[in-house]
Amino acid sequence: VSSSLLMAGVVLMGLLGYILLPISALPPVDFPTIQVTAQYPGASPDVMASSVTTPLERQFGEISGLSQMTSQSSFGNSTIILQFNLDRDIDAAAQDVQAAINAASGVLPKNMPNPPTYSKVNPADTPILTLQITSETLPLEKVNDLADTVLAQKLSQVTGVGLVTIEGNQKPAVRVRINPAAIASLGLSLEDVRTALTQNNINAPKGSFDGPRQSYAIGANDQILSAEDYRPVIVAYTNGSPVRLGDIGEVIDNVENVRLAGWVGNTPSVIMDIQRQPGANIIETADRVKALLPRLSASIPPAIKVSILTDRTATIRASVHDVQFTLILTVFLVVMVMFVFLRKFWATVIPSVALPLAIIGTFGVMKLVGFSLDNLSLMALTISTGFVVDDAIVMIENIVRFIEAGDPPMEAALKGAKQIGFTVISLSISLIAVFIPLLFMTGIVGRLFREFAITLSVAVAVSAVVSLTLTPMMCSRLLKQETKEGHGRFYNLTERMFQGMLDWYERGLKWVLKHQPLTLFVAVVTLIATIWLYVIIPKGLLPQQDTGLIVGETDAAQSISFKAMVERQRLIAEAVRKDPDVVSVASFVG
Numbered sequence: 001v002s003s004s005l006l007m008a009g010v011v012l013m014g015l016l017g018y019i020l021l022p023i024s025a026l027p028p029v030d031f032p033t034i035q036v037t038a039q040y041p042g043a044s045p046d047v048m049a050s051s052v053t054t055p056l057e058r059q060f061g062e063i064s065g066l067s068q069m070t071s072q073s074s075f076g077n078s079t080i081i082l083q084f085n086l087d088r089d090i091d092a093a094a095q096d097v098q099a100a101i102n103a104a105s106g107v108l109p110k111n112m113p114n115p116p117t118y119s120k121v122n123p124a125d126t127p128i129l130t131l132q133i134t135s136e137t138l139p140l141e142k143v144n145d146l147a148d149t150v151l152a153q154k155l156s157q158v159t160g161v162g163l164v165t166i167e168g169n170q171k172p173a174v175r176v177r178i179n180p181a182a183i184a185s186l187g188l189s190l191e192d193v194r195t196a197l198t199q200n201n202i203n204a205p206k207g208s209f210d211g212p213r214q215s216y217a218i219g220a221n222d223q224i225l226s227a228e229d230y231r232p233v234i235v236a237y238t239n240g241s242p243v244r245l246g247d248i249g250e251v252i253d254n255v256e257n258v259r260l261a262g263w264v265g266n267t268p269s270v271i272m273d274i275q276r277q278p279g280a281n282i283i284e285t286a287d288r289v290k291a292l293l294p295r296l297s298a299s300i301p302p303a304i305k306v307s308i309l310t311d312r313t314a315t316i317r318a319s320v321h322d323v324q325f326t327l328i329l330t331v332f333l334v335v336m337v338m339f340v341f342l343r344k345f346w347a348t349v350i351p352s353v354a355l356p357l358a359i360i361g362t363f364g365v366m367k368l369v370g371f372s373l374d375n376l377s378l379m380a381l382t383i384s385t386g387f388v389v390d391d392a393i394v395m396i397e398n399i400v401r402f403i404e405a406g407d408p409p410m411e412a413a414l415k416g417a418k419q420i421g422f423t424v425i426s427l428s429i430s431l432i433a434v435f436i437p438l439l440f441m442t443g444i445v446g447r448l449f450r451e452f453a454i455t456l457s458v459a460v461a462v463s464a465v466v467s468l469t470l471t472p473m474m475c476s477r478l479l480k481q482e483t484k485e486g487h488g489r490f491y492n493l494t495e496r497m498f499q500g501m502l503d504w505y506e507r508g509l510k511w512v513l514k515h516q517p518l519t520l521f522v523a524v525v526t527l528i529a530t531i532w533l534y535v536i537i538p539k540g541l542l543p544q545q546d547t548g549l550i551v552g553e554t555d556a557a558q559s560i561s562f563k564a565m566v567e568r569q570r571l572i573a574e575a576v577r578k579d580p581d582v583v584s585v586a587s588f589v590g
Helices: 002-020 045-060 090-104 140-156 180-185 190-200 282-298 313-342 345-368 375-404 409-434 443-478 489-514 516-536 562-577
Strands: 033-039 066-074 077-084 117-120 129-135 161-167 172-178 208-210 215-217 234-238 241-244 249-255 261-264 270-276 304-311 586-589
Touching (some): 002 345, 129 140, 129 282, 140 172, 172 180, 190 234, 270 282, 313 345, 345 375
Antiparallel strands (some): 033 117, 208 215
């Protein structure tokens, strides 16, 4: 009864752990990485590097645990990537980064529109989800505005999301194109136009009117939001007549960057990339985003359609499903091999029960230590199927020996378990000792294979407990004494086959012992060939994986026109779309 209750507890704990275990491709091995972005519109790359990037780098260099810092300064934009040690907590590192940004604010340009911002993300990580946002009636800049102000902000708040990026960003703006000849004839300059726009587009406090009994607050708004309202703006007075903005140039509603756009196929779209935080579970994060999308779609105009363009979790789920199938198939094959060699029903059932119990119990421990169902942990369980049955088979073999000697099953189980118990423990400890070096490895390799080693060690330990408790109990209840006449046709048929195999092995062994020099020569050649093959074989951290994704970039000379660049991208996308296996193509032009 105690053995049955113990195993029932192991099964319940393991099943609960399996249900709660997250799914991922590999154990979390990402370096804590933070990306800092600063914008200074109109500044050249040299100005960005000297006035924005360098002051920030000086402050970031004082943060503890910083292993690598890289920066890129471009026209009006600066990006700094901070990579920390593996043992550095990314949330604590983010606080240090924010403190460094605050410390550098005194030496940054005063007219920067926004202070530098940071995000916890690995820039080299592929987006877990890519969303396509389109509308058949609304202009694309309106769609982009809603995506930026509503969707991106809400998705950034999802647990596990590190960065939400809008590709082909079409932020609405008012574009003023001044005629140089017109302002020159009036004695004006572009600086006069800029000053007039700044003074006429400011939402400053207006004060109030105070009376003896009532006070009125002035609620006028001086901000201008459309091109139609910009045209009447008075830039200056010439000969007593006002010079309006519409008189000296063209004012149109447009976007901030006309050299940036996004397409899905031939459809102009707003494309949103969602990246996870370092260490966050990909499957859980993607599921949270998918669960939030219906509510977000209900909060925006019905004319805007939000759909998932690419889902990185599809390949991860497929790979984990394949490994799960391999694990189940391995268990089945192990049971079949035991039945073929043992040729006894109950002698096969007993280790067949011990095998899934050891694997199921391992799931509970994996949940307690914070592991996940990934390719490495499932591979450890698949490999363990060959180890965990050893203890049960050794125990059964010893108990059967006493039963064949004439002992009752209960007495044979007690004697056999007492005699072989130390051997089972020593076998388990020796198997676990093999994986001790993996537990103390550092770096990315240590992070990867620590979960593999612990999972395999736990499976071996659970199998030892099962073999010392449940296996002897089942042997005492299920095994019976058998005579040779009681064997079936399958037993007698396989017995002749095994006897033939033993005879063939005996003849081969005698031939090897008679030709010892040749045997030693073959062994030496095999050893040399093994060393040589180890040296020449290609080496890498993980095997290459085909995820069905192709990323292409096109570079052009500075003299190429924007229309030619767009046409080149269109031709490339059209050529790729001729493949019937391609679901969608996203083209980004910058």
